[in-house]
Amino acid sequence: MRIGLFVPCYVDAFEPEVGIATLELLERFGLKVEYPFDQTCCGQPMTNTGCHQEAAATEALFVKNFSGFDYVVAPSGSCVHQVREHLTAIPQTEEVRKVRASTYELVEFLHDVLKVDALPWARFPHKVAYHANCNALRGIGHARPSELNLPYFSKPLNLLQKVAGVELVNLARPDECCGFGGTFSVFEPAVSAKMGYDKVADQKRAGADYVVSADSSCLMHQKGCAERLGLPLKYIHIAQVLNGAAA
């Protein structure tokens, strides 16, 4: 089984530990993971702004880097959603379609493909609020969103519950968007920041010490908001927790 590791651009630049944890975690399951060296980005910043033509070359590069793998795994629901649903600026050849269908977000890869039932190395004795990234939640189906009248399930919480010591706390608005929204965060700063402030306040009220998410982008935004408000909350990616981060 050939596994290609996709480290999204902002993880590469801002949160290298998340990339490292993802790589190490996959290796704990005996997988041989390859990291295509010329990778950059999935094209989402341009596509989400409507600029599909401007994303085409980046999308082509993504496909070039990741064709030939059985699975492409990335620690980001948002980027995987882009690849799976919106990587359409280039002609949809068989190669492109295969790469798109083979791309998995880390949590769903662990949950659905590897069917992980134990994480004996992981211990995280903290009060944890889980943040559901909207693209992971509604875009690729991480969990049942609170507004749908369907049977409950949650892949990330299922995995977190296998980590010793984790005490999950409940948010008043469990899957309210945090306001990052990609380029929304810089083009609509007032509303974006207010949503972020409300989100971190909810986490604080719930008694969380740590906020865990499958998306570094939301975490980066929330961390920036919490620091500005002076709230002592810590933010960590689920890859790090599942990989046994001592925190």
Next chain:
Amino acid sequence: MSAEDLHPREREGVVNPEVRVADDESARGQDGRRLDHAEGTSKPIKAPPVREPQPRGAKIRGDRPIDQGEAAERFLAAPLHAAAHDERLWDLRKKRDAVAHGIPEWEELRELASQIKTHTLAHLDQYLEQFEAAAKANGVHVHWARDGAEHNRIVLGILRDHGAKTIVKSKSMLTEECGFRHFMAGEGIEIVETDLGERIQQLDDEEPSHIVAPAVHKTRLDVAEVFARTLGTDPDNDDAHYLAESQRETTRPHILQAEAGMTGCNFAVAETGTVVTCTNEGNADLSGNVPKLQIHSIGIEKLIPRVEHLGVFIRLLSRSALGSPITQYTSHFRKPRTGTEMHYVLVDNGRAARLGMEEFWTSLKCIRCGACMNTCPVYRRSGGLSYGATYAGPIGLIIDPTFNKRKYSTLPFSSTMNGSCTNVCPVKINIHEQIFAWRKVLAEEHHIPMLKQGMMKAAGAVLSRPAAYRAAIGAADSALKVLPRFAVYNPLNTWGRKREMPEAPRQSFHAWYKQNRMKDGGQ
């Protein structure tokens, strides 16, 4: 408060525990029991302790693109209004969840409603003709209006035929679309809105900010101020009963004396030629049934084939809108009463053109419940008037550009595309996907700012070239001294104004991998 004091709906968990407030007398009837209608079970919002001027909506400058972000920033600069607005609408979303989750077949109902609407829209010509024939057979005069202006002229013509100069009307988003009140003011026709929220907005000369709760952006103090200024009430009395009663008392004489009455339409039943309205105040009945001349304005997308289909929509509408099982009044208008005259004005106003838009036609399924607004985290923190359009919130983002692409070109970007709007929509409109699709259309047609498009072109150029990308995120791939331009590529640094910047790590993942995982160090 013991369990015995609770209304059955509270005991059954239909009403969220947070909604229960022991000392809230405004939600209790004369027998002391909690009222069972939508407003009665709403969570009371405590009036702000100090007056805070109500933030106003987007600045309208002809066809120039609406700056929703600017208006939203002003809305948020009024923290008492912003907090009350968010809390009120989130409360509606929670109540919607509670009642929706109480119905096992809820998701099937949504699918059924979607299919009925899809079918009707696919055969709209037939159903419109059937509706017209049935209405005429019932003795109703049927008119067709190509656009808002024609609608207004037709109504004016009907009024002139009867020498009528006064109208009472119930709330109608369609007439808002048509600019009906302003047109009629210019013709010397007096209009009185009979819906409480809409009346508040009329008296304050503002558009409705929400489809079903037109004045939800106002606090009780704001309403007290408006009523004091326009109805002569006590400016210091912001008691909800007092204010509602004042509106009622001052509106009744208008209803009794009006020469014409108007309503909008929630559902138009093709087989019977019936117009159905859903209200909680009964004001559509009063507006339609008291005056001798009654006029119903109907958007052509309101058609449903048969009466039996109403059951599907009635079950969904108020639950989605307010979290209540049904509106207080579901009124069927079919035939003129003896000695009166009844008119339907069927209005296109862009709908036929929208029906031909491959990516956007399903927005015509909308039944105007406002659930997408209540769930939208951006709408809740912006206020409906920040959109500068008849339709605000998620449904507005996908409908407004069909009316004026340039003016509303910015609106599809006022979204995080979190997708909850799509999930609460009772007719399953793929709202967030249409927002995404609109962005593409607008970018292709150069309706997005040159700066934004230029930035995306630059980002695309960097991100498609590994060497350029490496250079951008840090010289020699080691310590990142400056923020990568692609991530915070903004001359104004809007990230840093309200948020701390992320710390640049010692090295990128790429550099770490090269150093630790490649035997030859990547050479």
